[in-house]
Amino acid sequence: MCCPPWNTDEEFEDDDRGGEMPILKTFCSICNPHSHCGINARVENGRLIEVEGMLEHPANEGTLCVKGAASLQYVYAKNRLKYPMIQRGERGSKNWERISWEEALSVIASRLIEIRDQYGPESVIFFAGYPKWFRPFLQRLAHGFGSPNYATESSVCSSSPTVAGKLTYGYFGRPDLPKTRCLLNWSSNPFYTNSTLTRSLLDLREKGVKFISVDPRLSSFAEKADLHLQLRPGTDGALALGMIRVLIEEKLYDRDFVEKWTLGFDELVDYIEEHPLEWAEKMTGVQKEKIREAARLYGMTKPAALMTSASSTTHHLNGFQNHRAILLLPGLTGNFDIPGGNWVEPITYLYTTSGAPTNEEKIRLVKTLKELPPRIGEDRFPIWCRYYTPEAHSMAIPFQIKSGKPYPLKAFIGFGLNYRMWPGSDFFKESLLSLDFLVNTDLFFTDTCQWMDLVLPAATSFERTELKHWNSKYLMLTSPVINPVEKSRSDLEIIFDMARHLGLENLFWNGNVDAAIDELMAPSNYTAEELRKCPEGTYVRNPLKSGYKKYEKSGFPTPSGKMEITSTILREAGFDALPIYREPRHSSLSKDPSNYPLILNTGSRLPMFIHSEMHNVPWCEELRKDPLLDMNPSDASERDIGPDDWVWLETPRGKIRVKANLTETVLPGVVHMAHGLQEPDVNLLIEPDYLDPISGFPGFKSLRCQVTKVD
Ligand code: SF4
Missing domain, CATH: 3.40.50.740 (Rossmann fold)
Structure with missing residues (x-):
């Protein structure tokens, strides 16, 4: 017997009722575990008919992003699996x-x-x-x-940033946003990927907190920053080392902390003495004056917090060491495990x-x-x-x-x-x-x-x-608000x-x-039983208290008990102990980039999708119908490519057909395509073995490519 695996009911039509019906409490779990927004749901005849953000929920305070707002289309999607x-x-x-x-x-x-x-x-x-x-x-x-x-x-x-943090400090802490005065956001765009943070970030901005954005693209976050360092993809390590050079040269580092709590500072000094700011400028494409300005702003504004992405810095072949170089910044400036800096709290669930x-x-x-x-x-x-x-x-x-x-x-x-x-x-x-x-x-x-x-x-x-569990010390145990669709479980x-x-x-x-x-x-x-009695969730009673500068009591949980600028574990494993900068294999500085002169930067998300999810949901899909390739107008004109032209995006591994989106948000020499589309699948263009040797993370964000107009 053959039967279709998708829902054959008529396509769902929105129903604008609501009103008297009881509100049922649940949450949206479409995106990452740091979001998950509280939802008020209305149900009629066993069918979900309305969702809205739960005002009293600390994660979203009544808001929903487009994905959560489209929950009805998600639950009753045509291609929903209904049976084993x-x-x-x-x-x-x-x-x-x-x-x-x-x-x-x-x-x-x-x-x-x-x-x-x-x-x-x-x-x-x-x-x-x-x-x-x-x-x-x-x-x-x-x-x-x-x-x-x-x-x-x-x-x-x-996981790669997590391991980089473990090797450097033994653990790492998230930015303590409510108390910070300067946010160094390294290649993350929370407005797209963690939208529950949007309101609090905008509030910080209004309060005068300084924003520094490091991003190869002019993202919506970078647009709001005091300073945007638009670097060549994959050169984050060189930029971090350039900033460290300024911090050391201008004595903006925390000398007490460095003396007592770091391993390998002298090796770091030797390395950066051989690598002047001109080198960092050449590697990254960021003017040395801007690198200096960013280092001063981060080093002189106290407290300052570092925000990194779950993957942007580490989706390069040199990403693990690049990320380690970035992670040195909070320790060197005395911003590690302090209020308003990078505060270490225990992961509970x-x-x-x-x-x-x-x-x-x-x-x-x-x-x-x-x-x-x-x-x-x-x-x-x-x-x-x-x-x-x-x-x-x-x-x-x-x-x-x-x-x-x-x-x-x-x-x-x-x-x-x-x-x-x-x-x-x-x-x-x-x-x-x-x-x-x-x-x-x-x-x-x-x-x-x-x-x-x-x-x-x-x-x-x-x-x-x-x-x-939420970081805001909040818990919820939900009960189903509707029966599972058909035989789903x-x-x-x-x-x-x-x-x-x-x-x-x-x-x-x-x-x-x-x-x-x-x-x-x-x-x-x-x-x-107790948690179910609070369907809207509950604040954790007696949450664990974390305190600050925990290393002062028992040292850092690293082999040396210190913040390891030079990693004992990496040294023993035969890798560079110091996070020195090495060009990725597919570098635009390679000897012969002639066939593939552009750098493809991919692996990023759009706000209406989460990776490959939500492309089947009409409200989300309508917001981005075509597979767009962001391309600088100067690169386009060299190739006789106009706005909305169809083009071939090609690497030595193959080519896909995409639509040119001419935009100044990407640098000349760099093209960008978000990931997650089934067709065309940008991951087809990447060698399966193009992996960081330490973390095994793929080099999604820097590989050589060419773009040509489709005849
Ligand atoms: S941010 Fe959007 S997708 Fe993520 S949990 Fe909230 S409503 Fe759902």
């Missing part, structure tokens, strides 16, 4: 058959047990893309099954600092790493694997599938898998298709789902119970049920989700 489905015949044949949950889970369990018996549990990969809320439980399932290979999308997002301690690690890790075989990527990216949470490295997966070394991989159990996340996405897809068994759980019948053996329909945040229930079919129910509280939440929240004395 199995693909009969060849992958990609579209011969889908609807099956029951019981049958789907039985098929999955029997195939996984078969594969485990034949090849070992490590041959099965458990992968989490977006959303992130169920991750500790998926890792528990992987480890309970015996596989070390729990992998996530964090292999290309946030899923990347957030809610102040409510949890048993997250205990839930995640039911086996020690010593009890498990080596993870994928441990041989190639040992530092990342050792100093990030114990995950497998997703970027190493296709290479191990191809080589079968150190052991073969046979099955992939995905939750929110998008094969186009990988550089050289065709290479990843091809390697994925060589596996014996492929499953994906998703909200929508995506491009990736087409290639699976089995797909499982997930529920949105409106249809499930979800526990959420909460990811957590799916994981618990997979565990039952694999004989692991004892590890999963015998299917009792509330018991799992009770255990998770035990260190802060909350129970699921």
